[in-house]
Amino acid sequence: MKELQLVFVPLPGMGHLRPTVEFAELLVNHHENLSITILVIKAPYDPAGDALTSLSFPKRLHLILLPPPNHPNSDHSLNPASFIDSLVENQKLNVRQAVSALISGPDSPHLTGFVVDMYCSTMIDVANEFGVPTVGFFTASAAFLGYMLHIHTLRDQDNVDTTVLNFKDSGTEFAIPSFKNPVPASVFPGAALDKEWATFFYLHASRLKKMKGIIINTFEELEPHAVRSFCDADFSIYPVGPILSGGENQTVQRGSDIIEWLNGQPPRSVLFLCFGSMGYFDDIDQVTQIAHALERSGVSFVWSLRKPPPKGKVAAPKDYSNLEKVLPEGFLERTAEIGRVIGWAPQAQILAHEAVGGFLSHCGWNSILESIYYGQPMATWPLYSEQQLNAFELARELDLGVEICLDYRMEFGNVSRSGVVSAERIEKAIKQVMERESEVRKKVKEMSEISKRALMEGGSSYSHLGRFVHDMLNWG
Known part of the structure; x- marks a missing residue:
């Protein structure tokens, strides 16, 4: 032929x-x-x-x-x-x-x-x-x-x-x-x-x-x-x-420090927060609310926090050179034993790690598929593109996610974001998504096996x- x-x-x-x-x-x-x-x-x-x-x-x-x-x-x-x-x-x-x-x-x-x-x-x-x-x-x-x-x-x-x-x-x-x-x-x-x-x-x-x-x-x-x-x-x-x-093996070296930290954490104990390759928050108040929610929840975490591009530019976010400027005073010191705030994250390796037990996600479709494949329940926080619809499908149609919000939006032409999401709301979802025996966790685990088959x-x-x-x- x-x-x-x-x-x-x-x-x-x-x-x-x-x-x-x-x-x-x-x-x-x-x-x-x-x-x-x-x-x-x-x-x-x-x-x-x-x-x-x-x-x-x-x-x-x-x-x-x-x-x-x-x-x-x-x-x-x-x-x-x-x-x-x-x-x-x-x-x-x-x-x-x-x-x-x-x-x-x-x-x-x-x-x-x-x-x-x-x-x-x-x-x-x-x-x-x-x-x-x-x-x-x-x-x-x-x-x-x-x-x-x-x-x-x-x-x-x-x-x-x-x-x-x-x-x-x-x-x-x-x-x-x-x-x-x-x-x-x-x-x-x-x-x-x-x-x-x-x-x-x-x-x-x-x-x-x-x-x-x-x-x-x-x-x-x-x-x-x-x-x-x-x-x-x-x-x-x-x-x-x-x-x-x-191609994750191409990026393991870049994220080796955080993988090494995860190696020392108990199984299913760490929440991973990541908002995708183009996701960021340009409102410091929102970053503060996330930090407060994490600290109050007492949950161990890895948080990928990225710096917004210059206003009006089509560009990917960068890593912060000084995280203390955007986080609440003393946050890094108070959470040093239970958490890590990083820039770019090797997402697939983190989701696949046995120490990780939940994913607070922007609901990009690739991220949803990775999270399901590796058996991680998700908390929904859409930002742009079709992510609001993805969050709706995940939480309301498929029952595979915990809802933080479905309609949050980054600044987008004439469509503005829907205000700051409170620490209380985020904290509630964090505790739900990390619950060991929840129905969502069981359903995600079942779908994980189905995805492999x-x-x-x-x-x-x-x-x-x-x-x-x-x-x-x-x-x-």
Whole structure:
């Protein structure tokens, strides 16, 4: 059989790049005549692309770092939504040239399709030029995919405008097929509430509907209702998760101090607080309330606390050079025996550690999957993107999380955060999530075992991966 080739185009950012690379590795290991080339778009706000190209990969998996576009808008003067679209749109020429080079030789593998990130959907135009189908790679939940497509339909058919003033505070609830319960407007993602982001959101939703299929980083047993909601869709879906970051060994050395500290703690005694690669609090009052809650709870903890980027900049948060400036006076000394406040955190290693017994999380989908896989119950504190919907699904639909808040928001265009969350509220959730014999803990432990079985031969995700390969072979 002639060798086949897929081209992947992921969005910059660790939360998109890592799952893409992991899925590509799964595919080449599953099919011996398949090769994959991942075209990596470099973004000034994220160094992940450079880091990934320095790693080693299977023989039939290649990464190409695309050159900067002609007009990279490096001054970040655009709205973030426009910045992301411009960044991807301006790479079309480079993608065309890279793919042309890949297929130009007489012995080049046969190009069978493009797999593009949910927010790189504009690359469907390039795939069409090469006469091959496009499959979406959806790094969020099946429930969110259903939400995204349904809200696009509501806007097109019923003129529902989610960007009107006070929409999120209207108390309105929506029946969305991928959710069992009515979804309140208060947990709609910021991208549906802000006028500039909404354009971005709806455009990508419309393109996703035109794709041959959509690969989703989830597994059937986690989201059975959401997965079933696509049974009549015009495209195929492939729930192949949980796709987890397998490159943690590359970061162990960087986080070795905190792992060493955890080695000395009792099993299931430590709470891990982490708000993702782009999460931060620019309100010192909120940082103070978290510190008070931790101290009052008496729970051992590891807290990843990051410094906000400069106002108006699209950039990842950095580590604080002096934590004492942002924490209550004497906090570090008073909690020295039971806690550690750090900057960047090796999240997967910490969640996998036997000393950790709970996770206070921003509810990014990758973090949710990691937490479930490692059997850690979560306390929900969404910040941005679709995290409010994720928190709602986790706490209200799946009963796998303890609710701190569902509708908290970082500053986001015209959508402001909902005030400071009190120490009392945080403390209550901390005690609930760390409770040894809670129903949530039992359910998470059960789902952890199911998530592992889903990836094994005969498991649901393994079977969907095989179905994707079978369908790909029949594309022609």
